Amino acid sequence: MIYKVIAKPEFEKFIDALVKANLSYGPQQVDTDKDGNPIYQFKEVKAVGDIAFDYTATASSAKHFLTPYRETLSHFTFANGDWEQDISYDSKPLVLIGLRPCDISAINILDDVLLNEHFPSPYYLARRKNTFIIGMDHLPLPDCFCKSLNHHTVTTGFNLFCSDIGDKYYLSINSSKAYNYLKEFDIADPTDEDDCKLIDRRKLIKQSFKTDVEVTGLPSFLDIEFDSPIWTKWGDKCLNCGTCAMVCPTCYCYNMEDRPDIDLKGSSRQKQLYSCNLVDFAEVAGGHNFRPKNGDRLKYRYYHHYLGFAENDNQPICVGCNRCGRACLADINPKDVINDLRMEKESCMICVSPSPDKT
Numbered sequence: 001m002i003y004k005v006i007a008k009p010e011f012e013k014f015i016d017a018l019v020k021a022n023l024s025y026g027p028q029q030v031d032t033d034k035d036g037n038p039i040y041q042f043k044e045v046k047a048v049g050d051i052a053f054d055y056t057a058t059a060s061s062a063k064h065f066l067t068p069y070r071e072t073l074s075h076f077t078f079a080n081g082d083w084e085q086d087i088s089y090d091s092k093p094l095v096l097i098g099l100r101p102c103d104i105s106a107i108n109i110l111d112d113v114l115l116n117e118h119f120p121s122p123y124y125l126a127r128r129k130n131t132f133i134i135g136m137d138h139l140p141l142p143d144c145f146c147k148s149l150n151h152h153t154v155t156t157g158f159n160l161f162c163s164d165i166g167d168k169y170y171l172s173i174n175s176s177k178a179y180n181y182l183k184e185f186d187i188a189d190p191t192d193e194d195d196c197k198l199i200d201r202r203k204l205i206k207q208s209f210k211t212d213v214e215v216t217g218l219p220s221f222l223d224i225e226f227d228s229p230i231w232t233k234w235g236d237k238c239l240n241c242g243t244c245a246m247v248c249p250t251c252y253c254y255n256m257e258d259r260p261d262i263d264l265k266g267s268s269r270q271k272q273l274y275s276c277n278l279v280d281f282a283e284v285a286g287g288h289n290f291r292p293k294n295g296d297r298l299k300y301r302y303y304h305h306y307l308g309f310a311e312n313d314n315q316p317i318c319v320g321c322n323r324c325g326r327a328c329l330a331d332i333n334p335k336d337v338i339n340d341l342r343m344e345k346e347s348c349m350i351c352v353s354p355s356p357d358k359t
């Protein structure tokens, strides 16, 4: 890693040159919510002025640039009683600007699943290696809980990371490509004062979190709570809409479909992001459904995020962005569900604790 600083006007020149030369996406305000708060999404940007550097969080995550909602894996052509399969791993070079630390952590988790396992996805690899990531720090929203999961800072997974230290950005340069772009601009080595400002900035971010989720020992705790009535309580509220998985930066479960061409001379094999909260997610041949109840499906999502993945990969799959909680029309969010489970267990322990010794 190389550390440099750049004055904000020079940084804007750098970003402007970058986005004018490359297909680039950055945060833009697209609407306001019912309370008048801005809603941001990653949109194509053509000049530095298109980017909302002061954005809070985007409603959808950046995962869709790497694992799209729907993608064609192959196309079959039928002719003369035979068939041919056409597979393409092409992807265009892409610049993603302004990703938050937890969003970059989420991409690192997707890398673990889709690149670093036994069967790496060539489709994901083609996109990932063609994606240039610029991260930016930010003050958390009141409901962000990425600090509880240690994802409020990030040290890998980006080309360049920018920390706001007042009139400059403190740059963590993590690739030769980023350094080669930047050396054309007026960058400097950080002074002692810049280092102190970076430390102050990190302290401020850390102290600004208002939401904490207790995740210590969560995998074994969830294991014990398999039959808890809490799953039915929250499951009964769930609308089975799947929105939580769509906005989640780490949900990667999918469905496969063969879609014949309208002239029946060919067919596409397509992969589509799916959600374990959808009613038919665990349905198999014959109509049998392994998770027919709302509570079973909701529990499965929590088990995948905080138990199964944590046991296999030593970390939960959740990065604490709370996109799922903000998007859920039924007001279901990880903090409330996990706290509810803990409270239920704690009240149960009060009931079984022995009476104090009588003297």
Ligand code: SF4
Binding pocket: 237, 238, 239, 240, 241, 242, 243, 244, 245, 277, 327, 328, 329, 330, 331, 332
């Ligand atoms: S967004 Fe909320 S209501 Fe919809 S599936 Fe997820 S938990 Fe259920």
Ligand code: SF4
Binding pocket: 244, 247, 248, 249, 250, 251, 305, 317, 318, 319, 320, 321, 322, 323, 324, 325, 334
């Ligand atoms: S808070 Fe919700 S949306 Fe964010 S990573 Fe965790 S499960 Fe996914």
